Amino acid sequence: MPGRRRLIPLACALAVDMFGSGLFLPVSLLYFTEVAGLPLATVGLLLSVAAIGSLPVPLLVGQVGHRFRPIDRVILAQVVQAVAFAGYAWADTAAGVLAVAMLAAIGQRLFWSSFFSVVAGLAEPEEDRSATDRRYALTGMIQMASMGAGTLLGGLVVAYGWYQPVVWFNAASFLLSGVLLLLAPRDRAALPAGPAVGGYREMLRDRPYLLLIAVNTIFALCSVFIGVALPVYLIEALPTPDWLVGPLLAANTVLLASGQALAVRLVRPLSRPRGLALAGLLWVVWALLYAAAIRVPGAALVPYLLVGLIFFAAADLIHAPLSNTLSAAAAPPAQRDRYLAVYQYCFAFASILAPAFFTTLYARGPAVPWLALAAVTAVATVVVHTLNRPLTAREQITHQAA
Known part of the structure; x- marks a missing residue:
């Protein structure tokens, strides 16, 4: 029971994040073609470049992450993604799209590079395997259910052309997720005084x-x-x-x-x-x-x-x-x-x-x-x-x- 109570704020934050992300998913390409007026091929190329450009983030997290608690890195990731999606409203050029897409991709990589360290840090002393597996299963179910619900609702966004409102909603969902994460418990382990033992x-x-x-x-x-x-x-x-x-x-x-x-x-x-x-x-x-x-x-x-x-x-x-x-x-x-x-x-x-x-x-x-x-x-x-x-x-x- 204590472990479940400690998981509640994290689970709520994940649900909010995944619902907003799922809601935006069906319009992720259409937004820049319908609102910014850019060609589809250009948008696809820019989003791919942004995704590739964010690839060094996990390596950077692995190198310097020991200086910050995983939960703090996740909160930072949510703030970065909220700023990126707020910036979508002003991205009407190829350079602008690349900038906000890169910022969003960096935030997403930072989130997933740190999130499971947070989940692992919730383990109780002498916790058995079944309790650990249940915790990861629960986070997986929340992720899939929230993402699925958001994606299904995203069909209405496409049908009615509510592109700008869904971007603002997604930015707000990242901010709300970050606030909820402030309530999540920190890893019981103290921050190390120096770099992590070993290296790449x-x-x-x-x-x-x-x-x-x-x-x-x-x-x-x-x-x-x-x-x-x-x-x-x-x-x-x-x-x-x-x-x-x-x-x-x-x-x-x-x-x-x-x-x-x-x-x-x-x-x-x-x-x-x-x-x-x-x-x-x-x-x-x-x-x-x-x-x-x-x-x-x-x-x-x-x-x-x-x-x-x-x-x-x-x-x-x-x-x-x-x-x-x-x-x-x-x-x-x-x-x-x-x-x-x-x-x-x-x-x-x-x-x-x-x-x-x-x-x-x-x-x-x-x-x-x-x-x-x-x-x-x-x-x-x-x-x-x-x-x-x-x-x-x-x-x-x-x-x-x-």
């Missing part, structure tokens, strides 16, 4: 953790792949109505928002690396099923796709909490901030890689991206299974040190 050279020699980062990059690619690939695949390659894209993605959101706690309970008998291996196996099955969808008769296609979606959702539900808890538990306590900041590159690289991965392979055939994804995910699944012994042993050492 030591981390580069940590073979099990580097392999974990590589594996999770592939798993993160699976997680974001559905949003990139499914709309094109359904509309261009399969004999399905265009309107099916929305309901399928909405069904996926509902599954992810409601099933994470159940998934955590079901995989509790497994070690965390083996739980991740199970998630990888489920993603392999999902990718193979969707690759074969071009051979499925039209009358059976919709239920077939829904069955495949269950495999995807099950994998994502298992992966989300376990990957975050494992990354925190496998990091040396003295370097946890650095390790968790660098770990966020998994999701950054996956988001950058997914569009090129899909479009390049899709040109060779509609099933090719799904088959390629199944192949690389199968390799990642085998690798994470081989990491079971070293990572589990490291978890036990970290738990005893805590």
Whole structure:
């Protein structure tokens, strides 16, 4: 119970943040074309440059983050993003768009490079694995539910052209989230007097953790792949109505928002690396099923796709909490901030890689991206299974040190 009470302000702040972000998501490209009047191709290029330009942020956080509490870094990230979205109102040139988009991307990278250090810092003394996994599962459910609710409402924003109000709302949501974070408890550990022990050279020699980062990059690619690939695949390659894209993605959101706690309970008998291996196996099955969808008769296609979606959702539900808890538990306590900041590159690289991965392979055939994804995910699944012994042993050492 004390742990849950300590999580409430953080959970509320996350819910507000994700709802505002989800609300803005459907208009993220349209805003600058409809309000600023810039060409779509220019906007896409500017947003990509901004995303790439923010990539050094996790490395910087890992280097100097020990000087600031994780919760303070998260609050700073919310303020930065609020300022960026307030600046959207005056961004009507390419240079202006690049400036505010870069500021927003830096704030977002700072947030995710620090947020899970905050969650890890809420652990009670002698806390068992189930309590830790439940905490991460709860934050994942809040993230998905709030983002999904905001995205669904964002459809109305597009329909009615409420572009400017939603930008102001998003800026206000970041500020409100920052205020709520002021109520969140600080990590019990005191700030270190000097730099964190070790450095990036030591981390580069940590073979099990580097392999974990590589594996999770592939798993993160699976997680974001559905949003990139499914709309094109359904509309261009399969004999399905265009309107099916929305309901399928909405069904996926509902599954992810409601099933994470159940998934955590079901995989509790497994070690965390083996739980991740199970998630990888489920993603392999999902990718193979969707690759074969071009051979499925039209009358059976919709239920077939829904069955495949269950495999995807099950994998994502298992992966989300376990990957975050494992990354925190496998990091040396003295370097946890650095390790968790660098770990966020998994999701950054996956988001950058997914569009090129899909479009390049899709040109060779509609099933090719799904088959390629199944192949690389199968390799990642085998690798994470081989990491079971070293990572589990490291978890036990970290738990005893805590």
